[in-house]
Every structure is written in C-alpha cells, then in structure tokens.
Amino acid sequence: MAISREVVLFELQQIAVPGGGNLISADLVRALTVDGGTVRFVIEAGDPEIARNLAPVEAEAQRRLAALPGVEKVQIVTTAPAAPRRAAAPAGDVVARSGQAGAEPPPSLKIGRHPTPQAGPAPVSGVARILAIGSGKGGVGKSTLTSNLAVALARAGRRVGLLDADIYGPSQPRMLGLTGQKPTSDGQMIEPLHAHGVTVMSLGLMMKEGEALVWRGPMLMGALQQMLNQVKWGELDVLLVDLPPGTGDVQLSLCQKAQVTGALIVSTPQDVALIDARRAIDMFNKLKTPVLGLVENMSTYICPNCGHEAHLFGHGGVAAEAKELGLPFLGEIPLNLDVRLAGDSGTPIAATEGPVAQAFSRLADRLIGGGMA
Numbered sequence: 001m002a003i004s005r006e007v008v009l010f011e012l013q014q015i016a017v018p019g020g021g022n023l024i025s026a027d028l029v030r031a032l033t034v035d036g037g038t039v040r041f042v043i044e045a046g047d048p049e050i051a052r053n054l055a056p057v058e059a060e061a062q063r064r065l066a067a068l069p070g071v072e073k074v075q076i077v078t079t080a081p082a083a084p085r086r087a088a089a090p091a092g093d094v095v096a097r098s099g100q101a102g103a104e105p106p107p108s109l110k111i112g113r114h115p116t117p118q119a120g121p122a123p124v125s126g127v128a129r130i131l132a133i134g135s136g137k138g139g140v141g142k143s144t145l146t147s148n149l150a151v152a153l154a155r156a157g158r159r160v161g162l163l164d165a166d167i168y169g170p171s172q173p174r175m176l177g178l179t180g181q182k183p184t185s186d187g188q189m190i191e192p193l194h195a196h197g198v199t200v201m202s203l204g205l206m207m208k209e210g211e212a213l214v215w216r217g218p219m220l221m222g223a224l225q226q227m228l229n230q231v232k233w234g235e236l237d238v239l240l241v242d243l244p245p246g247t248g249d250v251q252l253s254l255c256q257k258a259q260v261t262g263a264l265i266v267s268t269p270q271d272v273a274l275i276d277a278r279r280a281i282d283m284f285n286k287l288k289t290p291v292l293g294l295v296e297n298m299s300t301y302i303c304p305n306c307g308h309e310a311h312l313f314g315h316g317g318v319a320a321e322a323k324e325l326g327l328p329f330l331g332e333i334p335l336n337l338d339v340r341l342a343g344d345s346g347t348p349i350a351a352t353e354g355p356v357a358q359a360f361s362r363l364a365d366r367l368i369g370g371g372m373a
C-alpha cells in the first residue's frame with residue numbers, strides 16, 4: 001500500500017528541531033513529494049551553520065520515514081544559502097515591454113523564488129517531450145552537444161526549444177550568438193529568444209552576476225519552475241535542457257517538477273569521466289527518469305594536416321560502458337577545433353556543412369527515429 005502525504009506530514013511533525021517546534025511548525029520543509037513509495041523533500045535552513053545543526057534532524061527524518069510501511073525510498077536534501085538570507089529575494093531583470101496589469105495581478109517576473117506547490121512532475125504546456133542533457137563531469141562538452149543537437153534537430157524539421165539550466169556556467173547565449181540580448185515580457189509571460197531555428201531561454205540571462213552562487217535547492221526549484229511554465233515556449237516537439245554538470249539541486253528540481261521524457265548522458269571516453277557519468281546515470285535512475293542513452297564526445301581526432309587519426313581521450317569507452325549498463329549508445333562526436341571555434345563565434349558547427357555537422361545530424365536522426373525527439 002502506498003504511503004499518504006498526510007502520514008508523512010504527521011511523522012515530520014513528531015521531529016523536534018533546534019530552537020523549538022518541529023520540522024513542519026518551524027516551516028523548514030519544502031517541495032515535499034510522495035510518489036508511490038518514494039518520499040522526497042528539501043529541508044531549507046536559514047544559513048549553513050543552521051544546516052549543519054540540522055544534520056541529526058535529517059537523519060531522524062530519514063530513519064522514521066524509512067520505517068513507515070509502504071515507504072521504499074526516502075530522499076532528503078538539506079540546503080542553505082551560502083550567505084545569510086537577504087531581506088529581499090534575489091531577482092533578475094526582465095525587460096517589460098508593456099507591463100500593463102489586468103484585473104488579475106500578473107505573475108511575478110522576478111526570477112528566483114520559492115517553488116509553487118505542485119502535486120508531482122507536470123507537463124509543460126505545448127511541449128511534447130523534455131530531454132535532459134547531463135554529464136557527470138564538467139567540460140566534457142555537454143553544452144556544446146546540446147546547442148548542436150538542438151540545431152541539428154531544427155534542421156531536420158523538428159520544433160526545438162533549448163533551456164540553459166547550467167546556472168553555474170551558462171554558455172548557451174554565447175554558443176548560439178545571443179550574447180547581450182535580453183528576453184522581453186508582456187508583464188505576464190517571458191518571450192524567449194530565437195537562434196538558428198531554436199527557441200532559447202537561459203536561466204543565466206535572468207540572473208544578476210553571482211546570484212547563482214547563493215541559490216540553493218528551493219530558490220533554484222522556483223526559478224526552474226518559472227523557466228518551464230512562464231516562458232512562451234509555443235508548440236515544441238522537444239525541449240532540450242542543458243543541465244549543470246554533476247548531480248545537484250537543478251537535476252533534482254527538474255525531475256521533480258517536470259515530466260522529463262528522459263536523459264542523455266554525455267561523456268568523453270576517458271575512465272575518469274566515465275566514472276562520473278555512472279554517478280549521473282545512477283542519479284537519474286534514483287529520480288525515476290529514464291536514461292535514453294549515452295553519447296561519446298571528443299572521440300576520434302583527425303589531424304587536419306596529415307589526416308592521421310588519433311584517440312586523445314581513448315576511443316570506444318562510452319560505447320563499451322553503454323553495453324555494460326544495457327543502455328543505448330547513441331553516437332560519437334569527433335574532437336575537432338572547429339567545434340570550439342564555431343561555439344565561440346555563436347554559430348554552432350551543426351548549422352554548417354561538413355563531417356562534424358553530419359555527426360550531429362546522425363545523432364538527431366537517431367533520436368527522431370527512436371521517437372525521442
């Protein structure tokens with residue numbers, strides 16, 4: 001028998017917290033979801049020291065909930081802003097074009113807020129599929145792959161959106177030639193940007209510099225929710241979400257708030273990157289988000305001068321790993337200087353002609369053929 005939310009709340013009310021009261025009366029629990037036998041929530045502390053003091057509370061909640069009949073898994077994250085919480089929530093600027101208010105007050109367009117309560121992962125209006133692009137390790141080319149795949153899918157005739165949720169290093173505006181452009185708003189909804197046939201929104205475009213560093217679980221969750229539901233995505237066949245590297249709050253928030261069709265994992269063939277990729281796969285499994293397949297980036301290197309083929313980071317490691325894990329291997333993208341130069345110039349190489357553009361086009365066809373995009 002599945003556990004009910006009420007039983008979980010009752011149990012959390014039995015857990016005393018330092019300073020008096022219990023987890024619920026002290027208003028420390030955020031984003032509680034009860035999904036079958038899985039209970040997930042965030043304990044939000046006012047600052048890192050309080051968070052440290054809450055460690056025994058988290059452990060007790062874990063123990064008590066795990067002991068309840070019907071509970072199979074308990075996932076608790078304790079978070080705190082890096083600096084003491086400020087009086088006003090951090091907010092990014094949206095350029096309001098008209099800003100007129102109707103009878104209903106407009107939704108807040110300040111990005112970064114506490115999440116709106118939601119029963120479970122929800123679809124995004126008009127969006128047929130959401131694909132999360134993840135990696136265990138930074139710098140393996142996840143953002144490069146996302147922008148190029150988006151362009152390749154658009155060239156193949158799909159209606160594609162790209163949400164840059166890599167808040168710690170948002171690079172999509174640069175890679176897609178949108179640097180300096182600001183999304184606009186009609187006072188109700190945010191108008192996304194467009195580049196190379198792709199509808200684009202970046203959390204980075206909405207934040208003041210350095211803001212991401214003080215955001216933790218609930219604020220990120222709220223911001224991501226806004227990016228999904230307060231942006232005019234229009235009708236899309238697929239929305240690609242460029243995640244930060246690793247296994248953190250953004251991944252957790254996305255999979256809890258949105259009905260994610262599945263995740264693609266990007267890795268280089270190196271052992272060390274693969275170990276991290278395994279962690280990312282494990283996280284998506286825990287979040288019940290299907291891993292649709294693995295992509296090898298920075299695969300073969302062909303010397304532009306002599307044509308010699310070299311394997312700087314090894315070769316075939318990701319295909320072998322996919323086989324071992326029983327996951328599809330979706331394709332490989334060569335290491336090629338032009339990929340970086342194209343990304344730096346704002347025109348992804350997938351928007352051009354040549355062997356690398358063809359590699360992205362093959363990857364796009366594979367996803368479309370498999371019903372993933």
Ligand SMILES: Nc1ncnc2c1ncn2[C@@H]1O[C@H](COP(=O)(O)OP(=O)(O)OP(=O)(O)O)[C@@H](O)[C@H]1O
Pocket residue numbers: 135137138139140141142143144145166169171244245297298299333334335336337338339340341343344
């Ligand atoms: N196939 C490739 N060939 C050559 N350069 C590449 C390739 N893929 C990515 N790069 C370059 O590697 C660097 C890192 O790529 P990128 O920013 O896409 O990685 P990432 O995994 O998104 O990193 P992070 O998550 O840390 O931001 C960039 O300079 C990019 O241009």
